[in-house]
Amino acid sequence: MVAIEKYHGTGNDFVIVDAAEDVPDRRGFAIELCDRTAGIAHDDSDTTGADGILFLALEAEYRPPRVVMTLVQPDGSVAAMCGNGARCAAAWAAERTGADEVMIDTPSGTRHAVIDGDEVEIEMGAPTFDPAWVPAEADEPLIETDIEGLTVTAVNTGVPHAVAFVDDVDEVDIDAVAPAVRHADVFPEGANVTFASREGDGYRQRTFERGVEGETRSCGTGAVAVAAVAHRLGHIETGETVRVSPPGGDLQVTVGDGESFLRGPAVLDFETTVSATPPRIHGD
Numbered sequence: 001m002v003a004i005e006k007y008h009g010t011g012n013d014f015v016i017v018d019a020a021e022d023v024p025d026r027r028g029f030a031i032e033l034c035d036r037t038a039g040i041a042h043d044d045s046d047t048t049g050a051d052g053i054l055f056l057a058l059e060a061e062y063r064p065p066r067v068v069m070t071l072v073q074p075d076g077s078v079a080a081m082c083g084n085g086a087r088c089a090a091a092w093a094a095e096r097t098g099a100d101e102v103m104i105d106t107p108s109g110t111r112h113a114v115i116d117g118d119e120v121e122i123e124m125g126a127p128t129f130d131p132a133w134v135p136a137e138a139d140e141p142l143i144e145t146d147i148e149g150l151t152v153t154a155v156n157t158g159v160p161h162a163v164a165f166v167d168d169v170d171e172v173d174i175d176a177v178a179p180a181v182r183h184a185d186v187f188p189e190g191a192n193v194t195f196a197s198r199e200g201d202g203y204r205q206r207t208f209e210r211g212v213e214g215e216t217r218s219c220g221t222g223a224v225a226v227a228a229v230a231h232r233l234g235h236i237e238t239g240e241t242v243r244v245s246p247p248g249g250d251l252q253v254t255v256g257d258g259e260s261f262l263r264g265p266a267v268l269d270f271e272t273t274v275s276a277t278p279p280r281i282h283g284d
Contacts, residue, residue, distance in 0.1 A: 001273040001274065001275060001276065002017060002021045002022075002023060002273060002274055002275070002276045003017075003018070003021065003271070003272075003273050004016065004017055004040075004271070004272060004273065004274055005092065005268060005269075005270070005271045006040065006042065006045060006050065006268070006269040006270050006271075006272075007054075007088035007091065007092065007266060007267060007268055007269060008084075008088070008248075008266075008267055008269060009083075009084030009085075009087045009088050009120075009218060009220065009248075009264055009265060009266045009267070010084065010217070010218035010246060010248035010249035010250070010251060010264050010265060011216075011217030011218045011246070011247065011248020011249060012051050012082075012084035012085070012216055012217060012218035012219060012220065012246075012248060013047060013050045013051050013217075013269070014050055014051060014052050014053065014054045014071075014084075014085050014088050015033055015034075015040055015050045015052075015053045015054070016053075016054045016056060016088065016089070016092050017053060017054070017055050017056070018055075018056060018057075018058070019055045019056055019057035019068065019070070020057070021276070022276060023055070023276050024276065024277065025277070026053070026055065026070075026072050027072060027076035028076070028278070029053065029072075029276070029277075029278065030052065030053040030072035030073065030074060030076055031074065031075070031076050032278035033049070033050060033053060033274065033278065034049050034050045034051065034052065034053065034073070034074035035048075035049050035074070036048055036049035037049070040274065042269070042270045042272055044269065044270040045269045045270055047269075049074070050074075051073075051074065051085075051209070051212055051216050052071050052072060052073045052074065052079070052082065052085060052211075052212075053071070053072045054069060054070070054071055054085055054088065054089055054092075055069075055070040055071075055072065056068070056069055056070075056089050056092060056093070058093055058096060058097075060096065060097050062103070064099050064101035064102055064103055065093055065097045065099050065102055065103070066102070066103045066104075066105060067089050067090070067092075067093045067102060067103070067104050067105065068105045069085070069086060069089045069104050069105065069106050070107075071085050071106075073211030073212060074211065074212050074213070075211050075212070075213060077211045078107070079159060079211055080106065080107040080108040080158060080159055081106050081107070081108035081109075081124075081157075081158025081159050081221060082158070082159075082220060082221065083122065083124055083157075083158065083219075083220020083221045083223065083224060083262045084218055084219070084220035084264070084266075085220070086104045086106065086111055086113065086122050086220070087113065087120040087122050087220065087262070087264065087266045088120075088266045089102075089104055089113075090102040090104060090113035090115055090120045090122060090266065091115060091120055091266035091267075091268070094115040095268075099115070100114065100115045100116070101113065101114055101115070102115065104122070106158070108125070108158040108159070109125055109158075111123050111124065111125070118265050118266070118267065119263060119264060119265050119266070120263070120264070120265075120266045121252075121261055121262065121263035122220075122261070122262050122263075123259065123260075123261055124157060124158060124220075124221070124224050124259075124260040124261060124262050125157075125158060125259070125260065126258045126259055126260065127155050127156065127157045127224065127225070127228035127255065127260055128155065128156050129141040129142075129143065129153070129154065129155050129156075129232065130156075131154070133156050134154045134155065134156045134160045134187070134191075135156075135160065135187070135188055135189055136154050136160075136186050136187055136188075137185065137186050137187075137188060138154075138186060141153075141154070142154035142162075142186070143232065143233075144233075147162060147181050147184050147186060148180040148181045148184050149177075149180070150162075150164050150177060150181050150193075151164060151165075152164045152181065152193075153229045153232065153233070154186075154187070154191065155225050155228050155229055155232075157221045157222075157224040157225045157228060157260070158221045158224075159192060159210070159221050160187060160189065160190070160191040160192065160210075161191060161192045161193070161194050161207075161221065161222055161225035162181050162182075162184075162187070162191045162192070162193050162194070163194045163195075163196065163222075163225050163226060163229040164193070164194070164195050164196070165195075165196055165197065165198075165229070165230075165233075166195050166196070166197050167197060168197050169195045169196065169197045169204045169205065169206045170204075172195050172206065174193075174195065174206060174208050174215050175208075175214070175215070177193075178193040178208035178215075179208070181193045182208060182210055190210045191210060192207055192208065192209050192210045192219065192221070192222060192225075193207065193208040194206070194207040194208075194219065194222040194225050194226060195207070196226040196229075196230075196244075198235075199245070201242070201243065202242055202243030202244060202245060202250075203226050203227075203230065203242065203243070203244050203245065204244075204245050204246075205219070205222060205223055205226050205244050205245060205246045206246065206247065207219035207222035207246065209222075216246075217246060217247045217248035218246040218247070218248035218249065218251070219246060220251065220262050220264075222246070223244040223246065223251045223253050223262060224253050224255070224260050224262055226244050226253070227242050227244060227253035227254075227255045227260070228255050228260065230242070231255045236255070238255070238256060238257060239254065239255075239256045239257075240254070240255075241253065241254040242254075249264065249265065250264065251263065251264040252264065
């Protein structure tokens with residue numbers, strides 16, 4: 001049996017496993033537990049399944065403590081970065097060490113996180129529109145470019161996003177529109193597809209996530225992508241903190257010169273044990 005904890009950041013939910021635990025098939029483990037119909041469930045949670053499994057290796061002897069984060073997604077793929085996942089990883093590490101700062105090592109780079117009560121702010125690196133880094137098959141940045149009938153701007157905020165500003169995100173049929181963009185030939189590694197619409201002094205957001213292959217209740221890299229594109233298009237100022245609201249709650253994003261920050265809640269749902277070698281698992 002494996003001890004697990006279920007966390008979420010504005011509804012973006014993750015099963016956290018200490019990397020020291022023996023899970024012989026991480027890909028199969030993630031596919032089974034993340035399944036939204038028959039995956040991990042618990043009396044203390046109103047959701048079934050998860051948006052990914054975070055395997056975390058804590059190195060508590062460092063100051064601040066470090067966590068090596070590996071995110072295995074519901075389709076078994078490994079994501080280079082996840083903003084909400086990294087914030088949950090920071091909260092998990094803080095709970096074990098008592099630290100209010102944590103360094104998160106991800107395939108996309110090392111990120112500094114600050115824990116403030118139930119909220120975590122994480123440094124997300126510099127968004128890039130360079131097609132070589134998105135990546136995109138293009139000679140110039142894709143800025144408000146028609147891709148599969150949708151006007152998008154391509155940006156990498158740890159993972160690639162195609163961001164489309166629309167009048168009302170609620171009016172978008174994401175399952176009908178997003179897959180063609182997600183799999184468009186111009187994105188050799190695929191792309192997350194994020195929709196945003198202006199609301200007051202912030203933005204509402206919905207994201208179709210690569211690897212989940214559907215809409216999630218929140219996407220941290222997507223929230224940063226919304227702010228980064230808004231900044232690129234001149235809608236917000238350098239260093240301005242803007243509210244970005246996916247369906248799961250509010251996030252705060254700041255895009256500066258060569259850096260960006262993501263802030264929001266990271267909450268423990270429950271703890272339980274599951275089989276290291278599923279099939280179909282339900283929490284006790």
